[in-house]
Amino acid sequence: MVEFERVFKRYPERGEALSDISLRIAPGELVFLTGHSGAGKSTLLRLIGLLERPSRGQIRIGGRDLASLKRGRIPYHRREVGMIFQDHRLLPDRSVFDNVALPLEVMGVGHKEIGRRVRAALDQVGLLARERATPVALSGGEQQRVGIARAVVARPPLVVADEPTGNLDPDLSREIFELFERFHYVGVTLIIATHDLGLVAKMPYRTLTLSEGRLVNDSGGW
Amino acid sequence: MARSGARRQRSLHQRTRPAIWLAQHLASARDALCRLLRTPLPTAMTIAVIGISLALPAALYVLTGNLRLMVSNWDETAAISLFLRQEVDDATAATLAERLRERPELEAVRLIGREQALREFRELGGFEGAFDQLEDNPLPALLAIYPRNTQPEDLERLSAALLELPEADFARMDSLWLQRLRAILALSQRAVFIFAALLGLGVLLIVGNTIRLEILNRRIDIEIMELVGATAAFVRRPFLYAGAWYGLLGGLGAWLLVTLLLSLLQGPVSRLAELYGASFRLAGLDALALLLVVGGSVLLGLTGSWIAVERHLRGAHPV
Incomplete structure (x- = not known):
């Protein structure tokens, strides 16, 4: 690989x-x-x-x-290649949902599909309930999990x-x-x-x- | 991975490519507009600056257009009005006109006899009673001369020659000042173009600078988008749309300003025209000019943002 x-x-x-x-x-x-x-x-x-x-x-x-x-x-x-950083690299003025959706948006994935995949990724990291929050409202650990959800949402092999x-x-x-x-x-x-x-x-x-x-x-x- | 990746992408792209492209463009356009509306005051100020910058040449264009329209109404004006002596009667005037018509340098000669002049004067209004009190007609006969050649020097020469005639009293060169007016109009039209070019450049710089600041403000966003695999086109698109929106809104602002200006001028202009016994309606921006102003404005906004994006997004790529 x-x-x-x-x-x-x-x-x-x-x-x-x-x-x-x-x-x-x-x-x-x-x-x-x-x-x-x-x-x-x-x-x-x-x-x-x-x-x-x-x-x-x-x-x-x-x-x-x-x-x-x-x-x-x-x-x-x-x-x-899904990338995760120590400082999370989240967009501060966008919701958790929008942050995680970013890789899919960039790829041109349709709305419905984005919704499904983002929720699946947030579910995996245990943040489904916080999708409307902005990153600043989250703890450091939660922010990192948002970063992880973003890294895996497009299901990269690496x-x-x-x-x-x-x-x-x-x-x-x-x-x-x-x-x-x-x-x-x-x-x-x-x-x-x-x-x-x-x-x-x-x-x-x-x-x-x-x-x-x-x-x-x-x-x-x- | 290459192949599995391709399969993965296909499964994500359930829509066709053009549909994705269109959806991304619509999303970018909407996103850019929302961003502008989120900071209403700075946006309004930028739009106002663009609008005023473009309204100035547009207004000048409209005003010279109106003047040209007015002047074209006077195209029938004779080059030289030759007033005959008071004692020359209509019959003598008519023979003189016949004689002049034979001259090759003259296109046409129109006779306005003393009786006809009086009648026209009466009809003009305001003088109905005044003439009835006079015992005889105070108006001289008039020959309206239309020469073939209307160069100013030729007109001067012709008018001097006509004044040599024993029947002639004095000559007025109507078309000469009309020609001067036309020259001034041509000059002001040139000025409109120069103004438009300079102020258009101004708009370009305004939009370019606004977009440059926006790019600097969103440096982190841009970096993150690139990290998750945004193409250069994807990153640029919202900025280009922002420039186009500025242009569109600024262009419409300019149109609004010009319309406002004309409606303010319409009243005084009509009164002025009335004083000359005429009626004149100011023409607004015609469809072509409107298209030119708004379309040009969009183009300027787009170009300005494109320059900013080219200059400031280049350095953003780490690789």
């Missing part, structure tokens, strides 16, 4: 963020990405979502070489999450991870960047560890 081959990412202002990363993630896998802050976790996820391009190396998502993807095709790539529990207390963090586990059970490929090592250790999933832009440990997989 995700293949990195000798990928480097260098920023002009802060030097090498990723160096010589090679990895493969199979379809349906749930993978944790850990490492201290600045280790390159976010950069790696940004490369997958094509928020940035690598300086060198090849990235293939779902068998497609991202380097061959023209700028105009990037939106279509992003529709197949979901990446960047520190999804960074601002949450342990109980809420566990809830969020259980939610990810449920997506894993239905066959979604998930890559979750986190420094919540305690939680990661309790779950039986492959863990990739980055340090100073290098992949220093891979607990399993290929």
Whole structure:
């Protein structure tokens, strides 16, 4: 599902963020990405979502070489990668429903279908009752669940999450991870960047560890 | 994933492509209008600025159009009115007219005899009683001269030649000032175009700047939309529609202003025309001009927002 081959990412202002990363993630896998802050976790996820391009190396998502993807095709790539952020990235002036509907709206899905899918996604994250609320009226954990609902509403085969529990207390963090586990059970490929090592250790999933832009440990997989 | 993704998309797209396209456009247009209406005061001010900017050249256009209409009513005016001496009677005047008609440089000569002049004067109103008190007709015979060539220098020469005739008293060159008026009209029409171009540029800049601020305000929204897979066209569309709405509303505002202006002027103009024994109704913006003002305004709004969108959405893509 995700293949990195000798990928480097260098920023002009802060030097090498990723160096010589090679990895493969199979379809349906749930993978944790850990490492201290600045280790390159976010950069790696940004490369997958094509928020940035690598300086060198090849990235293939779902068998497609991202380097061959023209700028105009990037939106279509992003529709197949659900992205979750630590700061949620919700539209503050739109309701929960509208926030979750955004990916479908962008794709041109019809009204009825949007209603059905958004409610299904909100139901999955337990926020069906709050669809009329605006994000500011929600707690941090609820906002993150809205972000998750938005990431999965279009049923992308791949979901990446960047520190999804960074601002949450342990109980809420566990809830969020259980939610990810449920997506894993239905066959979604998930890559979750986190420094919540305690939680990661309790779950039986492959863990990739980055340090100073290098992949220093891979607990399993290929 | 490519193939399963395509299948997934098809299952989401239950409608046909044109239907999606149309629905997205309608949604964008509605969304843009709702956004404008959510901040009524700034929107109204922007629209007012556009309306006033466009009303000015439109009003000038209408006024010169009216003047031209008025002038075209006078096209029958003789180039030279040759007044004959008081003692020349109608019979002599008629022979003189016959003689002049043989001249090749003259297109036509119309005789208004003394009796006829008196009759017309009476009919003009206001003088009914006055002439009855006079013992004899004080009006001279008049030859209305229509030369082939109406260049000002030729007219001057012709008029000098006519005054050499023993029967001639004095000559008035009616068409000369008409020509000057026409020249002034042509000048003011040119001015209308220049004004329209300058103020149109102003509208372009106003809309461009308004949209630029809107884009800056919604930077985060734009970023998020791009994160979830919005195409560049999808992101641009609401801004382009906002520009078009500004243009449309501003254009209608301009039309309203011009109509208001004309209705304010209609009263005094009619009174003025009445004083000259004529009736004149100001013509408003004709359908073509209306289409030009409103359509041009929409186009200006669209272009202004397009420029802003091109300049300020380019930098928004991380890749």
